[in-house]
Amino acid sequence: MALPASIAEQLRAILGPEGFLDAPEDLRAFAYDLFANHQPDAVALPESVEQVSAVMRLCNQNKIPVYPRGSGTSLAGSPVPVLGGLVLCSSRMNKVLEVSVTDRLARVQSGCVTGDLQKAAAAQGLMYPPNPTSMLYSTIGGNVSTNAGGASGAKYGVTRDYLLGLTAILPNGDVVKMGNRCQKDVTGFDLPRLICGSEGLLAFIAEVTVKLIPLPEGIRTALAYFSDVTEAGSVVTDIVSHRILPCTLELMDRVFLNTVAEVYGVPCPEGAGAALLIEVDGPDMVLDGQMETIERICREHRAVGIQLARSEEERDVLWKARRGGTAALVRKADMLVTLDYAVPISLLPRALGMMEALAAEHGCNVVTIAHAADGNLHPMVLYSPSDPAQDAAFRAFADASARAIVELGGTVSGEHGIGLEKKEYMPLQLGDEQMRIMRGICRLFDPYGIMNPGKLER
Amino acid sequence: MSSCGLIKNKGASGGPSCEYCGRCLSVCPSYRHSLVETMSPRARIDLARAVESGELAPGPRYRQSIKACMQCLACTEICGKGVDGAQIILDARLAEGDGELTFWRRVEKFVTTRLLLDRKLLGRFLRLGSLFQRLFPRDKGGSIRHLPDAFCALSGKRSLPDMAPHTLFDLLPERIMPPDEVTQCGEVALFTGCFSGLVSVQAALHLVEELTARGYTVFLPREQTCCGAPAQLSGFGEAFRKAQARNADVFAACGDMPVLTLCATCHRTLSREYRAEGSALSPRIVDAAVFLREHDRAAPSPAPAALPAAVQAVREGRPVTAEDPLLVAVHDPCHFRLDPQAGRALRSQLAAKPWIRLVELPEPGSCCGGGGISSLKNPAIADKLGEARARAAMQCGADIVVAECPGCVLQLNNHLRRLKARARACHAMELV
Numbered sequence: 001m002a003l004p005a006s007i008a009e010q011l012r013a014i015l016g017p018e019g020f021l022d023a024p025e026d027l028r029a030f031a032y033d034l035f036a037n038h039q040p041d042a043v044a045l046p047e048s049v050e051q052v053s054a055v056m057r058l059c060n061q062n063k064i065p066v067y068p069r070g071s072g073t074s075l076a077g078s079p080v081p082v083l084g085g086l087v088l089c090s091s092r093m094n095k096v097l098e099v100s101v102t103d104r105l106a107r108v109q110s111g112c113v114t115g116d117l118q119k120a121a122a123a124q125g126l127m128y129p130p131n132p133t134s135m136l137y138s139t140i141g142g143n144v145s146t147n148a149g150g151a152s153g154a155k156y157g158v159t160r161d162y163l164l165g166l167t168a169i170l171p172n173g174d175v176v177k178m179g180n181r182c183q184k185d186v187t188g189f190d191l192p193r194l195i196c197g198s199e200g201l202l203a204f205i206a207e208v209t210v211k212l213i214p215l216p217e218g219i220r221t222a223l224a225y226f227s228d229v230t231e232a233g234s235v236v237t238d239i240v241s242h243r244i245l246p247c248t249l250e251l252m253d254r255v256f257l258n259t260v261a262e263v264y265g266v267p268c269p270e271g272a273g274a275a276l277l278i279e280v281d282g283p284d285m286v287l288d289g290q291m292e293t294i295e296r297i298c299r300e301h302r303a304v305g306i307q308l309a310r311s312e313e314e315r316d317v318l319w320k321a322r323r324g325g326t327a328a329l330v331r332k333a334d335m336l337v338t339l340d341y342a343v344p345i346s347l348l349p350r351a352l353g354m355m356e357a358l359a360a361e362h363g364c365n366v367v368t369i370a371h372a373a374d375g376n377l378h379p380m381v382l383y384s385p386s387d388p389a390q391d392a393a394f395r396a397f398a399d400a401s402a403r404a405i406v407e408l409g410g411t412v413s414g415e416h417g418i419g420l421e422k423k424e425y426m427p428l429q430l431g432d433e434q435m436r437i438m439r440g441i442c443r444l445f446d447p448y449g450i451m452n453p454g455k456l457e458r
Numbered sequence: 459m460s461s462c463g464l465i466k467n468k469g470a471s472g473g474p475s476c477e478y479c480g481r482c483l484s485v486c487p488s489y490r491h492s493l494v495e496t497m498s499p500r501a502r503i504d505l506a507r508a509v510e511s512g513e514l515a516p517g518p519r520y521r522q523s524i525k526a527c528m529q530c531l532a533c534t535e536i537c538g539k540g541v542d543g544a545q546i547i548l549d550a551r552l553a554e555g556d557g558e559l560t561f562w563r564r565v566e567k568f569v570t571t572r573l574l575l576d577r578k579l580l581g582r583f584l585r586l587g588s589l590f591q592r593l594f595p596r597d598k599g600g601s602i603r604h605l606p607d608a609f610c611a612l613s614g615k616r617s618l619p620d621m622a623p624h625t626l627f628d629l630l631p632e633r634i635m636p637p638d639e640v641t642q643c644g645e646v647a648l649f650t651g652c653f654s655g656l657v658s659v660q661a662a663l664h665l666v667e668e669l670t671a672r673g674y675t676v677f678l679p680r681e682q683t684c685c686g687a688p689a690q691l692s693g694f695g696e697a698f699r700k701a702q703a704r705n706a707d708v709f710a711a712c713g714d715m716p717v718l719t720l721c722a723t724c725h726r727t728l729s730r731e732y733r734a735e736g737s738a739l740s741p742r743i744v745d746a747a748v749f750l751r752e753h754d755r756a757a758p759s760p761a762p763a764a765l766p767a768a769v770q771a772v773r774e775g776r777p778v779t780a781e782d783p784l785l786v787a788v789h790d791p792c793h794f795r796l797d798p799q800a801g802r803a804l805r806s807q808l809a810a811k812p813w814i815r816l817v818e819l820p821e822p823g824s825c826c827g828g829g830g831i832s833s834l835k836n837p838a839i840a841d842k843l844g845e846a847r848a849r850a851a852m853q854c855g856a857d858i859v860v861a862e863c864p865g866c867v868l869q870l871n872n873h874l875r876r877l878k879a880r881a882r883a884c885h886a887m888e889l890v
Contacts, residue, residue: 021496023519028508029494029501032478045494072495073480091493111493115484137484327538330477 001084003041007062011044011086014054019045019092030069030087035337036077036420040067040087047092049167049175049206056204057173059086065453066171068200070111070142073134075338076419078146078199082454088204090141096120097207103181104212105164110141110205114148117210126212129156132415133326141205147197149415154240154373155247155281158415160196162210168195168203171446181209194441199417200452202445216281219247220291221309223318224298225272229253229356229368232274233349235301236372239278240345242297244290248279249373250322251352256329256367260321263328268321269305276372277322322369326380329367333382339398341405342376342414354404355379364397376414403428423455473546474539476503482533482543487825488526491839497526499533499543506550521557524550528832528839529691530792530825531726545734551693570688570831571697574652575704577683581625584656588621626650626659627680634666634676643673646749647712649705649728651721652684653864654885660766661864661885665720665746668890672753677715681708687727688831702732706739720746720887722791722800722863723830730796745794747862750890751803754810766889768871768882772857780812786889787819787856789847789870791863792829804862807890814889819859820850826861828869840869848873851881860886 002008002022012020021030021043031039041064046052059066065085072079081087090111098107101124108117114128115136121128131150132138138148144166149158165179168191179185179192195202226232232251239246252260254273260266268275276298280290291308298306309315330336343351352368355377359366370377381397383390402412402425412418412425427435439458445451449458482499483489489498496505502523508514524547533543557563573580636642646669654662666676686701705728709717717739719725725745733740765773769784778784786808794800808814826847827833827840848870851859859874859881861867870883 021494023496023517024514025501025505025517025519025523026494026496028504028514029496029498032504034478034480071480071483072478089495091495094493113484134480137480330539331474334475336477 001041003064003086004062007058007064008042010058011042011055014051014058015044015046019047019051021045030072030089031080033072033074033077033080033419035075036080036082038080038082039084040081041084043087043089045089045092049169052088052169052204052206053173053175055086055088056169056171059450060171060173060448063448063450066204066450067452068141068145068204070139070145071113071134071137073138073142074146074419075340075416076146076413076421078417078419078452078455079142080420082420085450085453090139090204090206093206094139099124099126099212100181101126104183105181105209106212107207107209108140109207110139110144110166112140112208114138114140114143121212122215125215127215128162128210128212130159130162140208140210144196144205144208145199146415146417149371149374149376151250151371152247153371153376153415154249155245156213160193162212163192163196163208164211165209166192166195166205167207169206170203171448171450175206176203179209183211197417199419199455201442201456202451216247216283218284218287219279219281219315220287221248221315221318222278222291222294222298223275223307223321224278224295224303225257225269225275225305226298226301226303227271228273229352230349231301232276233352233372235276235297235303236348237346238297238301239294240373242293244280244293246278246294246373247281248277249371250277251275251368251370251372251377252277252322252325253352253368255365256325256369257321259328259332259367260325263331264320264324266321266324271304275321277318325369329380329382333365334384334386335382337381337383337394337398338416339379339381339401340376340413340416341379341401341410342374343405343408343410345373345375347408347410348372348375348377351375351377351405351408351410354408355401358397358400358404362393362397362400364393366397371414374414375410419455423457426456474541476500476537476541476543477539478504479538481536481538485532485536487528487530487532487827487843488836488839491842492526496523499527499547502527502547502550503541503543506546509550510553516554521554524554526836526839527551528792528825528827528836528843529830530832531795532792532823532825535795548690552690552695552698554693555695557693566692566834567694570692571694574684574688575686575697575701577656580652581656584621584625585623588623621657622659624659625656626662627655627678629659629663630666630678632678632680634670634678636670636673636675640671640673642675644753645675645677645713645715647677647679647709647715647717649682649685649709649717649719649724649743650678651719651724651864654720655682658864658885661720661887664890665718665887668750668887669718672750674753677712679708679712683708685724685727687723687731690727690731691831692835698731699735702735702737706732706737709739709742714742716744716749717742718744718746718749720862720885721865722793722861723865725797725800726793745797745800745803745862746887747800747804747807747890751806754807766884768884769858769889772880772882778813783813783815784889785817785855785857786814787817787851787854787859788886789819789826789851789859789861789866789883790823791861791866792825793863795823800862804860804886804890808860808886811889817854817856819847819854819856821846824850826866826869828865828867828872829863830865833865833869844869844873845877848877848879851883852877852879856881858889859883860889862886 069079093109686698689697827843833840
């Protein structure tokens with residue numbers, strides 16, 4: 001359904017002809033993410049805070065749904081305009097506004113690609129650590145909206161841990177600068193961190209200020225193979241118990257390794273049923289000692305093979321298994337859905353065992369990888385949606401695994417967000433009281449419910 | 459509320475399906491230029507599938523999106539699932555055919571389907587051009603001529619290539635034998651491409667000299683024609699197939715000897731696009747740098763007596779020696795993206811020369827906007843890309859940027875000149 005002509009006319013006047021799109025081709029192009037698909041009635045591509053403010057005010061007055069969007073790389077359907085309305089896309093607000101070495105921060109527009117922010121920081125010897133797999137094409141605004149994590153989450157934390165401030169545009173058009181440039185700030189509620197992870201339900205994020213840290217001096221990498229995922233999971237808890245915090249601790253299961261071996265010809269040792277890609281970074285003088293301890297722990301857990309990287313080229317070879325694995329799996333199936341759960345680190349071996357058992361019970365082809373040091377696991381389901389039996393098996397597995405994770409004391413989303421995919425499981429985990437508080441907060445920011453409607457039941 | 463669908467398999471016409479992950483957004487020049495999803499590979503694939511299945515009637519915005527693709531293959535290269543986005547988009551262009559025949563579209567059709575395929579007509583046109591170009595000053599590097607600013611604006615700020623007074627076919631016989639003192643070791647055929655055969659012949663002359671010095675007899679079939687890439691990239695499938703059939707026949711007459719190319723776009727078309735049409739010519743296609751590496755000289759070659767004009771201009775009379783080597787950067791043409799051995803072979807050939815020191819361009823693999831017909835179809839994007847690549851060349855301190863693509867060389871020289879850089883570009887074969 002198209003927007004009323006007068007509204008479309010006003011939007012066009014605010015945004016200019018290149019900033020307002022309503023051709024059928026444009027509506028198709030802004031309909032999807034990796035999970036779902038529904039066309040908006042129009043698309044807005046603002047270039048300034050003023051344009052966003054005017055668009056929001058107009059939509060609020062006319063109760064038109066607004067769907068904030070960055071690059072559309074969500075895995076959970078978060079930006080998909082399920083009720084039509086207006087997609088408000090930040091892609092043309094993509095500038096790095098400032099990198100301050102003295103204040104150790106960067107200020108960027110919300111459509112800035114996270115990788116571009118990292119590059120700008122690195123040019124000054126600084127680092128913005130959150131590194132979701134999509135960092136080269138997802139936007140910082142999207143990362144803030146979903147509180148994105150990544151492989152280094154255990155050591156360096158997630159997006160929220162680096163958020164100092166942001167400029168939010170409220171549905172009524174008010175421009176609110178939240179937080180500031182201070183590394184410490186306890187005045188009032190932490191509103192930037194409330195907005196972080198709210199998945200576009202509260203406000204449009206126009207600018208973001210993030211904390212930066214010095215780039216680490218060195219990095220050491222090892223790839224260790226074990227007989228099964230439970231053994232590999234125990235290694236993770238053992239490493240963490242030794243007060244070592246790897247910046248990477250990626251767990252890969254047997255099917256994952258076999259697929260890599262098959263597609264890329266990367267061999268794995270006989271008897272290997274799981275592997276851990278382990279990296280420690282920091283001052284060079286401590287890294288060798290840490291890596292020796294990690295190697296000893298791996299041998300104590302009867303590692304069937306350990307490879308250490310001695311150069312950047314060798315590091316690339318060890319990463320090939322992890323990086324190429326997902327791509328190799330994707331090639332093997334009509335559809336690959338990556339689920340996202342997190343559990344306390346001590347429960348990771350149990351959670352991995354549970355996923356295996358549930359996959360067998362529902363007859364699903366499930367491959368599990370994990371950012372193991374922070375207990376974040378990603379069961380990847382390979383299936384053909386056009387086969388009704390496989391489709392039903394996938395849905396049954398997704399439902400059973402989500403419920404089992406909640407039962408275990410975990411969370412239904414570690415880093416991908418709720419969106420459409422997990423919306424029915426959020427109340428299961430949070431309970432009535434937390435849901436009531438969240439709905440109240442939504443009403444405070446957005447009395448008419450125009451922000452990303454169709455996701456959180458209000 | 460209308461229904462919201464889960465993303466389903468879109469590989470309706472075979473091949474892997476797009477997962478909508480968005481990885482291609484990070485490498486697509488036209489998306490990075492526009493920052494609009496509709497101009498991204500992910501959207502183009504979706505739109506092309508929708509048009510193919512009849513779900514979407516193609517409108518002006520669809521045509522704009524399909525046309526804005528640079529055919530740089532970056533989306534195909536980066537896709538984890540192996541979706542050949544560039545091919546899907548090219549097929550969509552071909553399915554569109556003539557489209558709306560505006561004046562400029564008619565010009566495009568005439569040039570790509572008639573002029574380029576008629577070597578006699580093209581030859582006459584170029585000879586006229588070589589006379590006309592004397593009105594304009596020659597660049598110090600010798601490969602382009604400066605157009606007055608008014609013309610530059612009309613031509614998308616591009617300069618004219620410096621057109622040779624004689625074609626390669628005027629200068630060389632159909633069969634070029636090795637010198638008497640060299641033992642003959644084999645035969646190869648040469649596919650010159652339009653540019654190296656008719657417009658700027660130095661690279662092809664160097665290649666022929668290098669091949670004969672190694673003992674190869676070189677066949678230069680007179681009847682060869684354009685590879686058909688300009689027609690195909692413009693959506694004129696019939697003319698492309700005509701070119702393919704002609705070249706297949708011409709080179710079939712040379713037995714099964716390897717057919718060497720010295721242009722990335724020709725190479726892509728002959729080896730990849732002809733193969734898709736089942737041509738027997740495709741398996742015989744070998745990139746010149748790859749061939750030279752595989753049939754290397756025993757000893758490294760000394761600095762050539764006559765250096766390319768671009769090198770002479772940059773060195774301003776200073777000879778190139780091992781002590782004072784030429785700093786050379788290799789620009790990898792997009793159309794070699796799926797054949798990375800070409801870039802490796804070229805680097806190994808250049809690195810073996812004591813009078814050359816290789817330097818690497820920042821942002822390896824970036825498109826310069828000059829390959830194929832990108833700069834003509836999308837001048838604004840090509841202009842931005844060309845400037846960025848020229849700045850990269852200046853940043854790495856190279857004296858010379860080499861590329862195995864005449865389009866890239868022209869584009870880089872154009873922008874290096876505009877940026878008043880000391881560096882110049884030349885065809886890789888002029889140094890190999």
